[in-house]
Amino acid sequence: MAIARLAFGFLAIAVLSGLALAPLLSAGRPLESLETLRGGIPWGWWLRAVHAWAGWGLLALTAVHLGDVVLRRAERKLGAGIWWRSVVLLPVAVLALLGGFLLRGDAEAAAAAAVWREIAGSIPLAGPFLADLLLGALPGDLGAVALHHAGTFTLLLWLLTAEHGGRLWPDARATVLAGLSSVTLAGFLPPGLGASPAVPSPHLLLGPWYLLGLQGALVSLPAAAGWLLPLLLVVALGLVRHADGRARAALVAFCGAWLLADAAFTVRVLLLAHAR
Amino acid sequence: MTRRDFVADAWRAAGGALAALGVLALVRALRGAVPPKREVVLSDDLLRRLREAGGAADGELWVSGTPERPEAFRLVCTHMRCRVSPLPEGGFSCPCHGSRYDAAGRPVAGPAPRPLERLPVARSGGRWVVTL
Numbered sequence: 001m002a003i004a005r006l007a008f009g010f011l012a013i014a015v016l017s018g019l020a021l022a023p024l025l026s027a028g029r030p031l032e033s034l035e036t037l038r039g040g041i042p043w044g045w046w047l048r049a050v051h052a053w054a055g056w057g058l059l060a061l062t063a064v065h066l067g068d069v070v071l072r073r074a075e076r077k078l079g080a081g082i083w084w085r086s087v088v089l090l091p092v093a094v095l096a097l098l099g100g101f102l103l104r105g106d107a108e109a110a111a112a113a114a115v116w117r118e119i120a121g122s123i124p125l126a127g128p129f130l131a132d133l134l135l136g137a138l139p140g141d142l143g144a145v146a147l148h149h150a151g152t153f154t155l156l157l158w159l160l161t162a163e164h165g166g167r168l169w170p171d172a173r174a175t176v177l178a179g180l181s182s183v184t185l186a187g188f189l190p191p192g193l194g195a196s197p198a199v200p201s202p203h204l205l206l207g208p209w210y211l212l213g214l215q216g217a218l219v220s221l222p223a224a225a226g227w228l229l230p231l232l233l234v235v236a237l238g239l240v241r242h243a244d245g246r247a248r249a250a251l252v253a254f255c256g257a258w259l260l261a262d263a264a265f266t267v268r269v270l271l272l273a274h275a276r
Numbered sequence: 277m278t279r280r281d282f283v284a285d286a287w288r289a290a291g292g293a294l295a296a297l298g299v300l301a302l303v304r305a306l307r308g309a310v311p312p313k314r315e316v317v318l319s320d321d322l323l324r325r326l327r328e329a330g331g332a333a334d335g336e337l338w339v340s341g342t343p344e345r346p347e348a349f350r351l352v353c354t355h356m357r358c359r360v361s362p363l364p365e366g367g368f369s370c371p372c373h374g375s376r377y378d379a380a381g382r383p384v385a386g387p388a389p390r391p392l393e394r395l396p397v398a399r400s401g402g403r404w405v406v407t408l
Contacts, residue, residue: 111358111372118356133302200333200361205371219373219387223356272374 003068007061008161008170009178014054015158017182018150021051027146030105034193049186055100057178058157059093059210066090066237070252075241078164083241086164087234092156094210094230095134099149101208102135103142106194111205113139115218119226204273216265219272233258318346318397318404331379333362337395337406340379348397348406349381354390368392 024041026033037044066087069075075083098116102109113135120131136144162168170178195201207215217225233255240251277285316337323343325332331340333351336359341347351368353360358372367384368377375386382391396407 107371114358115356115372197359200359201371202361202363202369203371204374215373218356 002174003061003065004165005171005174006178007058007065008165009174009176010054010057010061010182011157011161012170012175013179013182014051014058015154017047017051017054018154020047022150025103025146027103027142030103030109030142031193031196032105034104034106038193045190046186049190050182052100052191053182053185053189054178055097056209057181059097062089062093070237070240070255078241080241082163084238085160087237089157089160089164090237091230091234092153092160096149096153096157097210098208099145099153102145103149104193105142105197107197107199107201108194108205108207110140110197112207112211113145115207115215115226118223122223123227204269206269206273212269213262213265216267216269216272217261219269229258314408316406316408318406323404331362337408338362338368338381338392339406346397346404348395349391350393350395350408352393353388354383354392355386355388360392 021037024033024037024044024047034048037048039045066089078086098112102113102116117131117135117139120134121127123130132144134144134148136142194205206212214226214229217229221229236251236254236258240248240255243251316334318339319334322332322334322339323346326339326341326346327343331338333339336351337348338351339346339348351360351362352358353370353372353375355370355375356372358370360368360370360375360377362368366379368381369375370377370386370388373387375388376384377388377392378384380391381394383389398405398407
């Protein structure tokens with residue numbers, strides 16, 4: 001429960017720091033505005049770092065909380081609908097954070113946007129439409145990404161978290177703790193910013209840390225694996241609530257194997273980057 | 277069905293229809309924004325760099341061959357459409373999943389399934405024009 005409350009606190013800090021950042025950033029010139037933020041605005045780099053760490057804290061604690069609930073066999077304390085929506089929190093959090101990564105506008109972000117467009121485009125029937133809806137119709141235009149990052153996904157995250165926790169606002173103690181953690185980590189480990197996408201990179205560009213496993217998997221698997229593999233995990237986690245005995249054990253084992261494979265693919269892509 | 281149920285159902289149906297209309301309008305708007313094919317004139321500077329280095333880049337366009345008979349292909353990986361980079365030793369590499377191409381744009385390593393896309397080059401008004 002403490003983990004869940006802290007996750008909600010991180011969401012609140014991410015939203016508050018995002019509101020402070022919004023007037024300083026431009027979706028039309030993302031890299032330039034971030035460079036100005038880092039170098040030309042007092043404490044701008046720190047504000048961005050707080051926002052990033054709050055988002056990472058939210059994602060990490062959401063995943064830990066979900067795993068904790070499954071391992072404690074506590075999923076049936078929630079109704080089926082709320083459980084499924086709680087499981088969906090995880091991919092929504094990933095999508096929200098991925099939007100933030102794309103809004104860097106640097107070479108890593110441009111590469112991630114190209115890959116994400118291919119993945120979304122490979123979804124049968126609705127793929128190309130979804131790719132345009134999530135990433136904008138014009139490659140390089142980050143207006144749609146900014147809208148979903150600050151609006152759609154953040155709103156969804158708040159609604160789903162509020163429903164899951166049974167309260168509209170996070171409690172004050174968790175928010176203060178999340179804020180202090182973000183502020184401290186931001187001071188010590190601010191997130192970096194890559195080169196302009198116009199500069200050719202002969203090196204492997206790494207995606208966001210939470211998607212490195214998928215990046216490693218896509219070295220060998222087709223684009224459809226980019227949505228199919230996460231979907232399998234979400235469905236397996238959702239079905240855990242409906243299964244008993246051996247079926248539940250099989251689903252939990254599948255989720256464990258998924259995480260192990262993700263870790264292995266993460267190592268693979270890191271080795272590949274190191275080798276080049 | 278009570279009058280209250282009927283009103284509630286009608287309200288939901290109207291909301292659904294409105295949402296469907298919104299999605300349709302959005303699809304049409306997005307489809308209309310897809311950029312058409314464009315033509316790029318090979319500049320004198322690009323042809324000079326081609327003569328000096330044997331190849332030159334202009335955005336996602338790569339020009340090789342000779343200024344008298346240029347060839348062009350798109351610097352976009354055929355695996356996941358990331359921008360590939362020319363290598364100093366010749367050939368190209370993809371920064372996303374490690375695909376490598378030789379100087380002729382053929383895949384030699386990594387997951388790229390096809391050669392880099394060749395682009396049509398035509399003579400028009402005394403200049404070389406590439407259709408992207």
